[in-house]
Amino acid sequence: MRDECAAIRDEFDADLQSAVSENDLYQIKSKYLGRSSRLTSLIKSLKDLPAEERALTGSTANALKSSLQREIETALEAMRLTRKEQAIAARALDITLPGRRPALGTLHPVTRVTEKITAIFTGLGFSVVDGPEIELDFFNFEALNIPKDHPARDMHDTFYVSGEQLLRTHTSPVQIRTMQRMQPPLRILCPGKVYRCDSDISHTPMFHQIEGLMVDTHVSFSDLKGLLTILIHRLFGQETAIRFRPSYFPFTEPSAEVDIQCVMCRGNGCRVCSGTGWLEILGCGLVNPVVFKNAGYDPEEVTGLAFGLGVERIAMLTYGINDIRLFYENDLRFLSQF
Amino acid sequence: MLLSIRWLREFVALEVPVQDLAHRLTMSGFEVESISEIGPQWDHIIVAEVQASAQHPDADKLTVNSVYTGTQTHQVVCGAPNVRAGLKTALALPGAAFPDGLVIKRSKIRGQASEGMLCSSAELCIGDPDGGILELDGRLTPGTLLADALDLRDTVLDISITPNRADCLSVIGMAREIAALYDLPLQLPVYATPQGGPACADMIAVDIQAPDACPRYCAAFAGDIIIAPSPLWMRRRLENCGMRSINNIVDITNYVLLEWGQPLHAFDYSLLRGKKIVVRAARSAERFTTLDNTTHTLPAGALMICDAEQPRALAGIMGGLDSSITRETNTILLESAYFKPGSIAATGRALGIKTEASQRFEKGVDINGLIPALQRATALIADLKAGRAASDILDHYPAPIEAPRPIEVSVATVNKTLGLTLTAETIACHLARLHMHTVATGPGALAVTPPSHRYDIKTQIDIIEEVARLNGYDTIPVTYPVVPLCSPERNITREVGEQARTLLTAAGFSEVINYSFQDPNLLSALRISSDDMRSDPVRLLNPLSAAQSVMRTTVLGSLLNNLQHNLRANRCPACSFFEISNVFMKTPEGTIIEKRMLAGLTYGMQYTDTWALAGRDADIFDIKGCLETLLNGLRIVSYRFETGSTEAFLIPQSSMRLCIGDTVCGQCGTLDPEIAEFFDAASPVHVFELDFNILCAYYVDHRSYTPFSRYPAVQRDLALVIDKTISAADVCAALDSFKNSLLKQWHIFDFYQGGSIPAGKKSIAFRLIFQSDDRTLTDAEVNKIHDKLLASLRVQLGAELR
Numbered sequence A: 001m002r003d004e005c006a007a008i009r010d011e012f013d014a015d016l017q018s019a020v021s022e023n024d025l026y027q028i029k030s031k032y033l034g035r036s037s038r039l040t041s042l043i044k045s046l047k048d049l050p051a052e053e054r055a056l057t058g059s060t061a062n063a064l065k066s067s068l069q070r071e072i073e074t075a076l077e078a079m080r081l082t083r084k085e086q087a088i089a090a091r092a093l094d095i096t097l098p099g100r101r102p103a104l105g106t107l108h109p110v111t112r113v114t115e116k117i118t119a120i121f122t123g124l125g126f127s128v129v130d131g132p133e134i135e136l137d138f139f140n141f142e143a144l145n146i147p148k149d150h151p152a153r154d155m156h157d158t159f160y161v162s163g164e165q166l167l168r169t170h171t172s173p174v175q176i177r178t179m180q181r182m183q184p185p186l187r188i189l190c191p192g193k194v195y196r197c198d199s200d201i202s203h204t205p206m207f208h209q210i211e212g213l214m215v216d217t218h219v220s221f222s223d224l225k226g227l228l229t230i231l232i233h234r235l236f237g238q239e240t241a242i243r244f245r246p247s248y249f250p251f252t253e254p255s256a257e258v259d260i261q262c263v264m265c266r267g268n269g270c271r272v273c274s275g276t277g278w279l280e281i282l283g284c285g286l287v288n289p290v291v292f293k294n295a296g297y298d299p300e301e302v303t304g305l306a307f308g309l310g311v312e313r314i315a316m317l318t319y320g321i322n323d324i325r326l327f328y329e330n331d332l333r334f335l336s337q338f
Numbered sequence B: 001m002l003l004s005i006r007w008l009r010e011f012v013a014l015e016v017p018v019q020d021l022a023h024r025l026t027m028s029g030f031e032v033e034s035i036s037e038i039g040p041q042w043d044h045i046i047v048a049e050v051q052a053s054a055q056h057p058d059a060d061k062l063t064v065n066s067v068y069t070g071t072q073t074h075q076v077v078c079g080a081p082n083v084r085a086g087l088k089t090a091l092a093l094p095g096a097a098f099p100d101g102l103v104i105k106r107s108k109i110r111g112q113a114s115e116g117m118l119c120s121s122a123e124l125c126i127g128d129p130d131g132g133i134l135e136l137d138g139r140l141t142p143g144t145l146l147a148d149a150l151d152l153r154d155t156v157l158d159i160s161i162t163p164n165r166a167d168c169l170s171v172i173g174m175a176r177e178i179a180a181l182y183d184l185p186l187q188l189p190v191y192a193t194p195q196g197g198p199a200c201a202d203m204i205a206v207d208i209q210a211p212d213a214c215p216r217y218c219a220a221f222a223g224d225i226i227i228a229p230s231p232l233w234m235r236r237r238l239e240n241c242g243m244r245s246i247n248n249i250v251d252i253t254n255y256v257l258l259e260w261g262q263p264l265h266a267f268d269y270s271l272l273r274g275k276k277i278v279v280r281a282a283r284s285a286e287r288f289t290t291l292d293n294t295t296h297t298l299p300a301g302a303l304m305i306c307d308a309e310q311p312r313a314l315a316g317i318m319g320g321l322d323s324s325i326t327r328e329t330n331t332i333l334l335e336s337a338y339f340k341p342g343s344i345a346a347t348g349r350a351l352g353i354k355t356e357a358s359q360r361f362e363k364g365v366d367i368n369g370l371i372p373a374l375q376r377a378t379a380l381i382a383d384l385k386a387g388r389a390a391s392d393i394l395d396h397y398p399a400p401i402e403a404p405r406p407i408e409v410s411v412a413t414v415n416k417t418l419g420l421t422l423t424a425e426t427i428a429c430h431l432a433r434l435h436m437h438t439v440a441t442g443p444g445a446l447a448v449t450p451p452s453h454r455y456d457i458k459t460q461i462d463i464i465e466e467v468a469r470l471n472g473y474d475t476i477p478v479t480y481p482v483v484p485l486c487s488p489e490r491n492i493t494r495e496v497g498e499q500a501r502t503l504l505t506a507a508g509f510s511e512v513i514n515y516s517f518q519d520p521n522l523l524s525a526l527r528i529s530s531d532d533m534r535s536d537p538v539r540l541l542n543p544l545s546a547a548q549s550v551m552r553t554t555v556l557g558s559l560l561n562n563l564q565h566n567l568r569a570n571r572c573p574a575c576s577f578f579e580i581s582n583v584f585m586k587t588p589e590g591t592i593i594e595k596r597m598l599a600g601l602t603y604g605m606q607y608t609d610t611w612a613l614a615g616r617d618a619d620i621f622d623i624k625g626c627l628e629t630l631l632n633g634l635r636i637v638s639y640r641f642e643t644g645s646t647e648a649f650l651i652p653q654s655s656m657r658l659c660i661g662d663t664v665c666g667q668c669g670t671l672d673p674e675i676a677e678f679f680d681a682a683s684p685v686h687v688f689e690l691d692f693n694i695l696c697a698y699y700v701d702h703r704s705y706t707p708f709s710r711y712p713a714v715q716r717d718l719a720l721v722i723d724k725t726i727s728a729a730d731v732c733a734a735l736d737s738f739k740n741s742l743l744k745q746w747h748i749f750d751f752y753q754g755g756s757i758p759a760g761k762k763s764i765a766f767r768l769i770f771q772s773d774d775r776t777l778t779d780a781e782v783n784k785i786h787d788k789l790l791a792s793l794r795v796q797l798g799a800e801l802r
Ligand SMILES: [Zn+2]
Pocket: A262, A263, A264, A265, A266, A267, A268, A269, A270, A271, A272, A273, A274, A275, A277, A278
């Protein structure tokens, strides 16, 4: 009987050697381990043998059976691995090829800067308010303490639509409209398009402004410095040096212009800052009591601060844009960079 | 304003470096825009003595000169007739550069070496261009730099003066301010009163008929006038401050204007009739010729200076052609008057004239500065020996303007407003430097009287600003407002705008922003018909150009311009743009309404050809799909597209109206190829323009959850053949109307016509999803519904299975 086992082993070895496919291996498996295989019949016939021979032969036959099982599994596993590798190789994937990219548009830089600034102020409890772009002289000038023939009208080259209607030269009229509509305290931000009839290398006849107004019982000039310091540090970084210079706007008093340390040269002086190391970025001040009176607030009861900045200017400094006209040319080579 | 530092130092003993002054001025409200050094432009020009001058051997009009410059002699070829031995003149050495770009080099002129150029005063920009080379004082030392020899050096600051500080539009005004900033005394000279000269009373009588516009009129006379060029120092000062030298008398009036800020006008007395000056308002449509030989039709109320017979000057703006100073003038009347700012501003604007004088009157001059200005002018006439000035000054001031009243100032308010803790003494001290008189009227209460030249100071807040300025804005601390929390007002338009931008950029559209103005021709290019509201845009009264003369009534035109720009400048193969902006409409009643629009455009290849995808031109379904995504993203549910647009610029068969609820929200479609070609587009252009406010109105912010089925879904495809006349929308509507709760979803997955499909028919294939909320569906159940659906489509649409 043990010779029989040896014979099976020899034959199996030869078959295994010649197997080339998984299918071959399954056939070998069934030939040597199947119900009708010689080994199975041999194991089945063990019960007819005498006890001691049964034990001896039994262990040999069972050892052979498990050995054959293991060897077939190993061979199968090896065969499967080879097949997978062949399949992968056959597909020849070069994953360094670029992916399929869905087209992605970009936001206009003016929108980006506007959203950034409005986010800062809505975070501080300011409401964002809109108003008409074609305004009445009253809201754009008179109510803001710029009566007819006031020399400050020279600061605004105004487009007129009729004697009394004009393209707003700043978004300040929205402040007046809001004060007429709402009672203090008030915290509003007015972004939008404004117009001046001026067109050269550094001016476009339309540009964007953001103005802020805060009215309460006790707002001081030092508060104005604090609020704008928050804005500038959020926009240009905590390290940015800031200076407030006296200036003049008919609707604020005291008025100031705010300079930041030049973002191009870090204050050493360059072409962008005309060698001064400083860049003017916004105008501000405490609300002139006359404006409160014109808007129907009691200047004895309320105080306020106001500020205004040009969005394009901030965008030019933030993104290093050197020509304001690029904003309105809408060249894709420009737009796609934002 | 241009400020000469040397001129300034005549009135304030300022010793700090110019850079320090510029910084101090900038930080106190007088922004210094530039600092120019006068002098370096003559760096290579020196005093030279012509030692010998000989005829050029080969040129009739040239001389060859031997020129001595202290240590050496140069040979210089010259063409000036006045060159002669012994003449001291200016020599430009090699390296000297002139404003016209000429740079002096060693050269040969007609075979003769020339080591420089002898200069005329015109070439050196130092005065009258009367030909010939400069003839210098014989006492000057050869070899000295010309700038030093003639004392030409100076520093000029360009200062931006805010409109409220017209009192600083003069050397004295700035000196006063600078003295205050540095706490130095202001040194005003006392001018010697000229002796003799004609007495005013015998010469003229003044009659002010418009006292509101002209409350004060002063005048002085000078006789025996000799019109001549001004001395070099005066010419240089005027030119450094941006004025051209004319002659001694005109220069004196300009010099006083720059120094005192008070415009003067010189009349030729002999041309004034009737020994009379009448100040009156112009009669309606009165005409007047100014000295620049322009005839104006005057606006009503324009203030005129007249003699007994006729107008002689446009008050405060410009003199008349036939009373101005000439070479023959013997006696002059110098006018120094106060004209009300509003009157001058209105006339100046109406006539479009701006002069040095009108700019100062418009902003206001010091009513107490009229006489000092005349005194300065007559003193200069005497100094320059330009004539015999009278000691006498005529002062017609019938109703003196009230002196400024004291302003009550509370120390507590000053400190509360600024966030400072100043004492009453410090405040008074700051104000005293500005010539404001302060009296303590009680504890913490001050009464402050501003000087007459500070007519901008009227209320307490004006005083507070001055205190802040003098104390320095940098001394004010940084604090943060302490205010109650509040909930900001919602701004739906901006909220929806932000979401729409996010959705559209994610769909590949880039945002553009265009001018609100437009070329009116664009409207006809878009075939906007004359009965369309958009055809009659809001017009600007003063446009920059015809191409920007009307306000946009559609945003699409701008997008097409953007497309054209990118095609021309950039040859871009594809682009997708959108813009959210206002358009402006006129109602039939003439009221202007602003409407926010969302417009978009897509053109060209949807994908660039890549290894993975073949590119293809965008079609109408690309832009329609974008709109669907946008609407779905905004959770707008009740929308539908209706076939055919009313826009003449769209192809009728390839356009639609977007309706939301009962409203037409906008139009979408393919641009007429002729119009596309007009904008240089070779492939189809697809556009949309929507009323943004309607999107906002239907925008749904609210989200709610509906439970979904956990049971398996069954998918069935249904390929139908229908008549061509039946639209996909009809089939979809039929599917919608097939009310069966187990038919959960469906979409069109195939569309086909031609080929095996009979003529007049088309095939649409639907993928149907059946699912139950409470059990697993059996095939038999699904088959039953499927058959029922098919039967219903057969009946409704005559559909057959493919
Ligand atoms: Zn810089």
